[in-house]
Amino acid sequence: MNIPNSITTLIAGIAITLISLWYGQNHGLLPVAASADAKDVDDLFNLMMTIATGLFILIEGVLVICLIRFRRKKEDLTDGPAIEGNVPLEIVWTAIPTVIVFILAIYSFEIYNKMGGLDPMVSGGSMPMAHHHHHNPNAMENMVAMGTDSRVAIGIGKSTSANDTEPLIVEVNGLQYAWIFTYPDTGIVSGDLHVPVDQRIQLNMKATDVIHAFWLPEFRIKQDVMPGQFSQLSFVANREGTYPVICAELCGSYHGGMKTTMTVESPEAYAQWVQSRTVAMEAEDIPDVASNPQDLKDGEFLAPYATELGITAETLQQIHHAPMSMVPVLP
């Protein structure tokens, strides 16, 4: 076989390595990371991107060289060299990918464990939900009643360890085509999520009708929200801002419209929000009714479904609709 001389190979190898290392860190493909876990996932992606870039340049380079150098001349009817294999070479290209995937598997396992994916409290099994909930059109009360008692669920989470502060628990209900957030400690019911920065948040999630998926792109976490089964997500936001909350599992025609926002704010700002919501709820005056025509659009398409789903107009009113554009707003 016509293997290029060793100097050329060496230089090409170094060049591919340098380009891969650089691109692996500077691809700019991911949105901002708003939690420490998200940063860990990005590190994993960067490593995979580095390896992938190296392999991409190597293989595409080989193909381009073949297309340029190893073309048949016109009228040349002879064959190429009769090389049927090369056992050492084949061992090398079997061993290297094997080592790479073992490293990736172990590294991924570490990160998954660190995120709380293997936490026995959340991932040890599933607890079927009591089915009488489904016949109750006003699911909100039940959601609050579920309270803060620990239970086994599916998802990414972390049970509170001794040195951790108490997590803020939010009950999440997914329904066609909205998210409803209930804060058991204050009784607030909201259509958008507000959480304080640097505090562990625990989302206890279930769905009313079909399977939805709760996705926070800037936190790199996603978990299906299922009817008849609890699931859980747990995270600590370390960056203030407003981030999109997206339903990622096909849930019907307006699946694309099922999104809202999560506002990560300072503990003071969060306390203020809690207070304003509590006052508003007591006065039965809802300040969050959409005033922007863009917001009305969401309300419009949700309205016809309200009766179908057995949601009262009141519940619907409490859902605050995020504007259509979901570019994260950072301070």
Place this chain on the structure above:
Amino acid sequence: MSDAITHHGGDRRWTDYFTFCTDHKVIGIQYLVTAFFFYFIGGALAEVVRTELATPDPDFVSPEVYNQMFTMHGTIMIFLWIVPAGAAFANYLIPLMIGAADMAFPRLNAVAFWMQPVGGILLIVSFFVGAPQAGWTAYPPLSLISGKWGQELWILCLLILGTASILGAINFVTTIFKMRAPDMDIHSMPLFCWAMLATSALILLSTPVLAGALVLLSFDLMAGTAFFNPTGGGDPIVYQHLFWFYSHPAVYIMVLPFFGVISEILPVHARKPIFGYRAIAYSGLAISFLGLIVWAHHMFTSGTPGWLRMFFMATTMLVAVPTGIKIFGWCATIWGGKIQLNSAMLFAIGFLSSFLIGGLSGVMLAAAPFDIHVHDTYFVVGHFHYVLFGGAVFALFGAVYHWFPKMTGKMYQETWGQIHFAMTFIGFNLTFLPMHYLGLQGMNRRIALYDPQFQPLNELATIGSYILALSTFPFLISVIWGLLKGPAAGRNPWRALTLEWQTTSPPSIENFDEPPVLWAGPYEYGIDAELRDEDSIEEMLAEVAEMS
């Protein structure tokens, strides 16, 4: 020899192709033409989807219709295009490649084919009763509440096509094991046959599980049972396990035959032996085995516990090893060769360059912590189109060009074939490469309305998809011109060594007038010519000269 060509070419009348014919070559072409018919329908649906996505608002079709479009697009492209296209080449080529007169069970073969149009018509009929709109995955409870009859027709269609697939697989395995020419041992048979062994094993082991899931889903849908319906105490996650137990292997069922095709095309047009015959043959079996124990990587964000996610992460990553062996082996095959860059070879090398990207993003998706971010996003849509279009469909077009002379006895039009390749390659990459970035940034899949920040790249993808649609025309020009006016191909225009090239083009009804001679292994290019049967080489060269 040239007398024989014209004589045998006339043995089949065009009407034979519309009958219950047991000739594997007729059945192969029936499969291929039917698959192309559905490819055009599935492609039209894809264009509706891309046109809708040119703008962020649901303004081209209603959101319900949009969901019907991508559901039908996925179902048609998988079950009525790529899977039957693989069966088309398997039917046409296996008996010829192993020197047999027909398949082991010719009547069963014809039955399997005629189930294709039946399944296809059932699916098309669903358009008139409200097509299914729960995605090709049909997850309950959504699939139980979004249109009863459309969903039921979808189930019936898949049950019929799945049964046809099982019948085909039984036939391929039996034929390969029992009908080889007397002196062809299993390690001297063409790699396409190895690929079909691996494919058939997967079909036989996994398709019955899908059938079970679909029958239960059908009960839930029509009889109100609650196998998967949580309101009656059912578990929708069980459906997902059963569904993916088939539908992940389905990816390999779709791509393995085309791995085989690539192993056939590259050595012929690079004039070099395949690099590492046994490694390529066995790695296909390894992919087939691993393919059975990776299904829950589709469920990393579903109702699955952490330990289960970790197990399936590790097995999925291992698939990269046998796949890597193949890719490196193919590259080493063409390295140092004498490449003739015709349409078949362009699509084969295009396959290598595109499938590579799908393979690399596949390893990324296997990593659970990262998959949790991109699951159900456009990153995944980009990934599987690089595997199934960049992989299977590129190789499929390569196969059409490579065996067109054998199937028709005529040469296709080369220039239009190359234009076809250029447009497909550009259109394909413009359509699917931006999707990776969109998914990473936060664009979820299966949505008719999306965030306006994603519009520019979606417009690019839509333009790419139009180029892809237009690329069909040079393809049709090339092959229709070939059929009508193409010069006679002769027995072996590519000077290839596998047995199908020893007989006339198209082959006679009994395939071989005299028993084929195994005077060389399937890939023994470049071996000293004196070792070969002199007459055969003379004969081949004469025919090449005759052609030009």
